[in-house]
Amino acid sequence: MNQEKKKPFVKQSVVFLVLYFILFFTPTEKASGQEIFLKLRVVADQANIRLEPDISSIIIRQVPKGTILNATEKKDEWFAVQLTSKQGAVVSGFVHESLVIAIEPLSQEKKPPVIPRIRPVEPEEDQPVSLFRFTLSIMCGGNYVRGGDLNLGIKGLADLYEDTLGIQGEGKIGSVHLGYVLGLEVSFPLSETLSWGFGAEHFQGKNNSQVIYSQRALSSTLHLRPNIRATPLSVFLSFNPVPELYVKGGISFYFAGCSYTYLSETDNMAQQWTGKSHDQGLGLMGGLGYVKKHSANLSFFAEITGRLAKLQGFTGKEDFQDNSGEISTEKGTLYLIQAQVLEERTHPVLFIRETRPNEAGIISAKEAQIDFSGMSIKIGLRFHF
Numbered sequence: 001m002n003q004e005k006k007k008p009f010v011k012q013s014v015v016f017l018v019l020y021f022i023l024f025f026t027p028t029e030k031a032s033g034q035e036i037f038l039k040l041r042v043v044a045d046q047a048n049i050r051l052e053p054d055i056s057s058i059i060i061r062q063v064p065k066g067t068i069l070n071a072t073e074k075k076d077e078w079f080a081v082q083l084t085s086k087q088g089a090v091v092s093g094f095v096h097e098s099l100v101i102a103i104e105p106l107s108q109e110k111k112p113p114v115i116p117r118i119r120p121v122e123p124e125e126d127q128p129v130s131l132f133r134f135t136l137s138i139m140c141g142g143n144y145v146r147g148g149d150l151n152l153g154i155k156g157l158a159d160l161y162e163d164t165l166g167i168q169g170e171g172k173i174g175s176v177h178l179g180y181v182l183g184l185e186v187s188f189p190l191s192e193t194l195s196w197g198f199g200a201e202h203f204q205g206k207n208n209s210q211v212i213y214s215q216r217a218l219s220s221t222l223h224l225r226p227n228i229r230a231t232p233l234s235v236f237l238s239f240n241p242v243p244e245l246y247v248k249g250g251i252s253f254y255f256a257g258c259s260y261t262y263l264s265e266t267d268n269m270a271q272q273w274t275g276k277s278h279d280q281g282l283g284l285m286g287g288l289g290y291v292k293k294h295s296a297n298l299s300f301f302a303e304i305t306g307r308l309a310k311l312q313g314f315t316g317k318e319d320f321q322d323n324s325g326e327i328s329t330e331k332g333t334l335y336l337i338q339a340q341v342l343e344e345r346t347h348p349v350l351f352i353r354e355t356r357p358n359e360a361g362i363i364s365a366k367e368a369q370i371d372f373s374g375m376s377i378k379i380g381l382r383f384h385f
Contacts, residue, residue, distance in 0.1 A: 009061075025097025032086050038071040040079060040100040044366035047100065049093035053078035060093050068103070069095065086328030128135045137186045139303065139380030143181040143203040145228060148310065149336045150258055151175040157340075158211045158264060159348060161222050163341040169211040169222070181203030181376045193240045201375065204229040204373040230256040230372050232309070234285055243293075250288040256280065256311050258334065258370050260350060270323055277316030277334045277353045283309025283372065291355050291382070299382040309372040318352035330354055 016313070035206045042065050053075050061083070069081040084092055152340045158173050187197030207228040213220045217377040236250025259276040278333065289303035314334035321327045332354035340362055346363050357365045 002028065002060075014152060016139060025135040037302040038079075039103040040069040040071050040081065040095070041103050042067040042069065042095075042099060043101050044099040047095055049081065049083070049091070049095055050341045051093060051095040053080075055096075056162070057094075061091055062093030065206070069100065077198075108123055133189055134385055135197075136186070136383045136385065137185040137199070137301070137380055138383075139181075139183040139185075139301075139378040141181050143179045143205065143374065143376040144177055145179065145203070145205055145374040147176045147205075147226075148230060149348070149350060149368040150226050150228055150260070150370055151177075152348045153260070153336060153368070154207075154209075154226050156220060156348035157350070158224065160339055160341060161211070161213060161220070161264070163345060165213050165218070165220060165345070167213040167215045169213050171211040173211060173224065174207035174209035176205045176207050176228050177374075178308070179203055180229075181378060183378060187238060195238045195240075196236070197238065198233070198235045200231065200233050201376075202229070202231045213304060218266075220264065220266040223261070223265075225261040225263075227259045228257070228370065228372075230254050230309075231283070232283060232307070232372075237287065246289050247287070248289070249284075251281045252285050252307070252309065253373060254279075254281050254283055254309055254311060256370065256372060257315055258312075259316075260366075268323070272320060273351070274321075275318040275334070275350075277314035277372070278316040279311045281311040283307060283310065292367055297384050299384065300379070301382055302377075302379045304375065304377055306375045307373055310369055311372065312367050312369040314368060314370065316352055334368040336366045336368040337365045 050057040071079045183201040185199030232252035234252040238248040262273040287305040291301045317331045
């Protein structure tokens with residue numbers, strides 16, 4: 001009878017011991033069917049947990065310095081980690097090895113495939129922003145500029161000769177629009193997506209055209225050589241909505257120049273005017289660019305930049321020379337002059353004069369405005385330090 005009573009008691013004891021072993025001796029650090037083989041501590045000010053083991057993958061969580069992460073595996077330079085949210089949900093993602101250090105494996109049986117000693121790596125975008133990091137950009141490309149009164153004066157002078165000689169000219173009059181651009185920029189990060197910088201560019205454009213006025217025994221040729229150049233110094237902000245694209249905008253201070261050469265040849269007579277002037281002023285700039293990363297320290301980029309800058313008040317000197325070989329020089333301001341030969345027809349011409357012109361045949365005169373507004377398309381290299 002006592003033996004029969006002991007049998008249920010023994011069975012209950014065995015069941016209790018099995019449940020106790022399952023509850024208290026089974027490893028608990030498991031999630032999503034993956035075992036935790038390593039504990040990691042975040043050493044950066046902030047670590048990004050990404051959806052995939054790729055620097056361009058989306059960020060699903062950001063954790064502060066000192067956070068303990070559970071690693072389930074290692075793929076190249078990325079740890080697959082798990083962390084628990086405040087609501088108790090398990091979040092899985094990937095963290096770059098440069099942002100963490102290994103604390104210890106959970107057990108001697110489950111060691112990571114490599115010794116968890118993190119070697120120094122090149123700066124990554126995930127690393128905390130440093131005041132000592134900067135980027136040097138070198139670029140070149142093509143440039144378009146409006147020209148403003150410079151182009152008006154070139155066309156107007158050719159038309160004025162046509163009215164003066166009474167002969168229709170033959171030949172295409174070339175305006176200044178296209179040229180080249182060279183640039184250099186230095187930028188500093190403010191955050192992962194925002195940076196500021198300063199830079200300098202130099203662009204230049206010129207043209208060379210001629211118009212022939214010929215009728216019977218009279219033949220005259222007008223050579224026109226306008227030139228425009230500028231060196232804007234800029235301060236800008238750049239924003240990266242995604243790693244490959246950026247937009248930027250800023251303000252520029254221009255060191256600008258404008259010059260011209262007019263050569264008139266008629267039979268045995270020649271006259272030449274050569275003017276050079278300069279000015280300074282402010283403008284605005286903005287751009288859109290694409291970046292392709294080649295390595296941790298080198299990137300290729302392409303950029304479209306727009307400019308808005310109209311400068312007025314150019315000063316300089318003009319040299320006049322004829323067949324005698326003597327040169328007369330006049331210093332003054334660059335004017336756009338409305339000249340008239342035939343009634344009801346005026347033509348804008350560009351000359352440097354010491355005082356505002358008001359002689360016969362001149363209807364009005366104003367300080368010339370040279371328009372440096374336009375756009376440029378550039379390609380270049382970026383060196384990350």
